[in-house]
Amino acid sequence: MAIGSLMLAEQQSALLRGALTSGFLAHLARESTVKGVAAATQLAPDRVQDLCLALSAAGVLESDSPGQYRLSTTYAPLLQHGADKQFANLLAGTAVRARLLERMFTPEAGGNYQDLTGADRLALAASVTLAPSTPLAMAAMSQVAQSITPWQEMLNAGDVRYLELGCGVSGAMLTMLQLHPRLTAVGIDLAGDLIDRARAEAVALGVADRVRFGHGDAATFSDPEPFDAVFWSQYFFPAGSRALTLANAYERLRSGGLLVTPVLHAGPADPVHPLNVALYQSWGIPVLTTEELCTELEEAGFAAPTACPGPVTPFVVARRP
Ligand SMILES: C[S@@+](CC[C@H](N)C(=O)[O-])C[C@H]1O[C@@H](n2cnc3c(N)ncnc32)[C@H](O)[C@@H]1O
Numbered sequence: 001m002a003i004g005s006l007m008l009a010e011q012q013s014a015l016l017r018g019a020l021t022s023g024f025l026a027h028l029a030r031e032s033t034v035k036g037v038a039a040a041t042q043l044a045p046d047r048v049q050d051l052c053l054a055l056s057a058a059g060v061l062e063s064d065s066p067g068q069y070r071l072s073t074t075y076a077p078l079l080q081h082g083a084d085k086q087f088a089n090l091l092a093g094t095a096v097r098a099r100l101l102e103r104m105f106t107p108e109a110g111g112n113y114q115d116l117t118g119a120d121r122l123a124l125a126a127s128v129t130l131a132p133s134t135p136l137a138m139a140a141m142s143q144v145a146q147s148i149t150p151w152q153e154m155l156n157a158g159d160v161r162y163l164e165l166g167c168g169v170s171g172a173m174l175t176m177l178q179l180h181p182r183l184t185a186v187g188i189d190l191a192g193d194l195i196d197r198a199r200a201e202a203v204a205l206g207v208a209d210r211v212r213f214g215h216g217d218a219a220t221f222s223d224p225e226p227f228d229a230v231f232w233s234q235y236f237f238p239a240g241s242r243a244l245t246l247a248n249a250y251e252r253l254r255s256g257g258l259l260v261t262p263v264l265h266a267g268p269a270d271p272v273h274p275l276n277v278a279l280y281q282s283w284g285i286p287v288l289t290t291e292e293l294c295t296e297l298e299e300a301g302f303a304a305p306t307a308c309p310g311p312v313t314p315f316v317v318a319r320r321p
Pocket of ligand 1: 124125128129130165166167168169170171172173188189190191194216217218219233236237238241245
């Protein structure tokens, strides 16, 4: 029955999330005994055996001999290039989305994204960005830059001043700062806890001297120097805040500067699309198609908005005339 598959998927994804975030899975990168994993994790051997069996049934582990397990070929990439961090974040964000979707059948659900608990907001923010300390993030960010030709050209040309409106935990921006030593950046967000986290990560990654964070409204942030590029995290901006934010993005850019923004709309045939619509619209945020986003940018005065496919999410890029 269909509901059986849903029940199984929910439990297996919780199992994988726990195995990743606890570090349990890392002990199974190579063939390991139940006893060895128990010693490394300080879990009872019987529990380790039960968890290994459950993970094997989910296809995560495989075993050739009793009491010995290793990551399956399908899941082996999970422990390469820092993918475990990235996928732990994705699964944690999915768990928060699941809880929020469940609550949407009550009249009081929704409202303001900023009113989520700090833990939920952090999990969602980390799940829509890159884990910036990982080689996976570096490779993904290089691909993103390559897919947005004018952005890649700007990075190749030399010094770039970059502003991110709605920077959250700033995974993408911190990754770019590591990749491009001639990039300097400013990140603005309404959520002070996310900014604190981004600031600490900038220090840990050794890029704090080239980035500044501001806690406040993207619509009113001001700076005496113009920026070469503005990234707008549009799918976290409610309808009422968009025109003023875009007007400020325009104001902050130099003539010829780039506005880059991601597209959340997955296409009507993708089953995740109506879930995004239900969730984001409960926060008053429209889920716009690429065409609608281009129109919004044109109405704000930006020139030649163009869609770029991007390796995971598409982007729209436009210029201040
Ligand atoms: C989750 S982040 C997007 C991820 C980000 N691009 C990254 O790579 O980490 C989007 C952020 O936009 C912020 N936001 C929404 N409206 C805002 C506004 N008017 N001013 C400043 N930040 C805003 C939200 O608080 C949220 O943290």
